Amino acid sequence: MSNWVRAHTNIALIKYWGKKDEDLIIPMNNSLSLTLDAFYTDTRVTFDDALTADELYLDDMLQDFTALKKVKTVLDLVREKAGIRSKAKVESYNHVPTAAGLASSASGLAALAGAASLAAGLELSSVELSRLARRGSGSASRSIYGGFAEWQKGSSDETSFAVPVDDADWDIGMLFIVVSDKKKDVSSREGMSRTVRTSPFYQGWLDSLDEDLNAMKQAIKKQDIDKVGVIAEQNALKMHATTLGAKPPFTYWSPDSLKAMDSVRALREQGYSVYFTMDAGPNVKLICRQSQLEEIRTHLLSDFTGSQLIAARPGPALHVVTG
């Protein structure tokens, strides 16, 4: 039997931005995402008594301690649960269409939660897997599920996990505009922490979230692409506005991000249902009808190169890779 586990990345339409508990990764707010087919991580874990330290291989390259930190958190939790003392070898492959700097911790830590618990012989429910993945990286809690998932903030380790919302088996897709493949200056972890501590705009962000979340769930239920897009775009802009009020201030936007936003607005004027969202980096992700992905991509080729444009469709839940 194969013990490779695959998790797909997810992009939040209602963003997770801020922690109430930085150690346990309990968020300040609920978030809601779409899992995508285009980017995923395959991971295998082997517990081995002969090892003297945990080892992480990413695309066949042995990683240093910094990359290992989040991984160790998840491995330690699995060891504790299963009563295992041996160190682990973790092999991970990121499947990203180009070297686009899009490899996300969401798919990585979700695949690790699945692979480590499988290797340890634990049979965990989706909720338990989501909690475990969350301890590695918050957004990973949502990559346990396919389609739309909501991470319910809860108030403790036991009550903070994601649940499935909708299988996204309708006309929705995403298009990534890759404007930079550089490592970000301010990690999402540091960025959200600084914002919570120092930005006077942070409370405004929090106050507006219930409305966004409820409206988003209604829009998904009605399969209304325009409502989904409008709410996601506004939600992302609000999140990014909080960073400008932080001390010291920062932004994830680059001139090319603004160029991508302008292209989206221009396409909208031509009648397309297309909207954008952004995370802790300059790349822009478009929300549109799956049936119009190719047409929109063709239009964007006048502003961007083919390799900058990556189409994605709704993706599946965490699963063991067979064969």
Ligand code: DP6
């Ligand atoms: C902007 O999940 O990477 O992408 O929990 O500190 O590992 P940690 O952060 P991470 O943050 C993701 C933030 C975001 C929004 C989102 O995915 O909801």
